[in-house]
Amino acid sequence: MRIMNHALAGARPTRRSLLAQVAALSIAAAMTTIAPASAAELNIYNWGEYINPAVLKKFEDETQINVNLSTYSSNEEMLAKIQGGATGYDIVFPSVHMQDIMAKLDLLEKTDINTYEGFKNIDPAFMRAKSDPKGEYCLPYAFGSVGIFYNRKILGKDITGWKDLIATVEAKGxxxxxxxxxxxxxxxxxxxxxxxxxxxxxxxxxxxxDTIIAMKPDVAAFTYDTRPMVQSGDVAAGHFFVGAMVDVFGNTADLGYVIPEEGATMYQEDICVLKTAPNKENALKFMQFYTRPEVAALNVSQQTNGTANVPARQLTPDNIKNSKEINPSPETMQRLQIFEDLGPGLRQLDRVWTKVKTAQ
Structure with a gap:
């Protein structure tokens, strides 16, 4: 397995855990075209630290197909690189709303993965892409919530959500x-x-x-560097992804993660094959490989994300299988919302975001 532009190699495996490092890639590097493919290659373009290397090695050992892995830090970075003319990538992992955008741009290959026998393992609730309601193009990969990672030693308690956190930090300074x-x-x-x-x-x-601006006196930073700050006690808590459960499992006495009682967002990424993929047959083999419960479970065991592969959930380690944070109850899932493509409406968000960031 060859890793290219992998700024996160060696980091602990949480989705987007060190995005700032990856985002620092130069524009020149972002426009790089990967090496020409051969019949025995597969070129994967994924989020940083978002796949267990053991999964890729298992695929290589079983198929004798060499996997080349490149990483990105955001949906927008990935799309810009594909649209900018980078060639050679076979598989990408867009969030659901980005899959819909890429479908509109005619960037995705129809794979008919939904006709493969292993597709029966996929929970139908995860067929969320409006452009692909039957799974004719992409395969659900992983999901998780975006909640609050906190240090109960600093807070002196467990918290239930945003209102509880704000009241607690204000009371304790x-x-x-x-x-x-x-x-x-x-x-x-x-x-x-x-x-x-x-x-x-x-x-x-x-x-x-206005609600966020009112919080700013209690906000130390807008950052992705949340995990070490919470672990060290430099801050009491941080807005972060469920991948922080890897730290909670390592220090259950002091650390916690909660899906806020008021509700939260969730993410879901899917495995998609690019229309320009030079190795479409190998890409389809990987998608079929990933429908196997033991493969999805191997990935989840290192990632601490959720999986849409229902039988895989029972094959994960007990701490993951029994985690209400990683595998929320149906009631909690009802409180999670997923982003959609806003089209021109995104400009409205840009305007108010500028106000949030510049407010004193």
Whole structure:
């Protein structure tokens, strides 16, 4: 297996855990075209630290197909590189809303993965892409929530959600962090005001922005560097992905992760084959390989994300299998919202996000 542009090699495996490092890749590097493919190659383009190397090795050992892995830090970075003319990639892992965008741009290959026998393992609830409701193009890969990672030793208690966190840090003179992510942060403001996270209503967005601005005296930073800050006690808590459960499992006495009682966002990425893929047959073999429960379970065991592969959930380690954070109850799932493609409406969010970031 060969890793290219893999700025996160050696880091602990949480989705987007060190996005800032990957985002620092130069424009020149972002436009690089990967090496020409051969019949025995597969070129995968995935989020940083978002696949267990053991999965790729298992695929290589079984198929004798050499896997080349490159990484990106955001949906937008991946799309820009594909649209910018980078060639040679076979498989990408877009979030659901980005899959819909890529479908509109005619960038994805129809794979008919839904006709493969292993597709029966996929929970139909994860067929969320509006452009692919039957799974004719892409295969659900992984999902998770975006909640609050916290240090109970610093807070002196477990917390239940955003209102509880804010009241606690204000009472104790503590700080927390928010993600440096426009949609995730504005989603918190929208949820706290009873609105949908995909709202483009100017009044609702302004209300959300005002809510976040009111938090800013208690916010240490807008950052992705949340995990070490919470672990060290530099901040009491941080807005972060469920991948932080890898740290909670390592220190259950002091650390916790909660899906806020007010509601939260969730993410889901899918495995998609590019229309320009030079190794479409090998890409389809990988998708078929990933429908196997033991393969999905091997990935989840290192990633601490959820999986859409139902039988795989029973094959994961007990701490993951029994985690209500990684595998939320049906009731909790009802409180999770997933981002959609907003089209031109995204400009409304840009405007209020600028106000949030510049407010004193």
């Amino acid at each position: 503590l700080k927390f962090t928010l993600l440096d992510d426009m949609r995730e942060v504005l989603a918190v403001g929208l949820i706290l005001n009873g609105h949908k996270v995909n709202s483009t209503d100017p009044n609702e967005l302004q209300q959300a922005a």
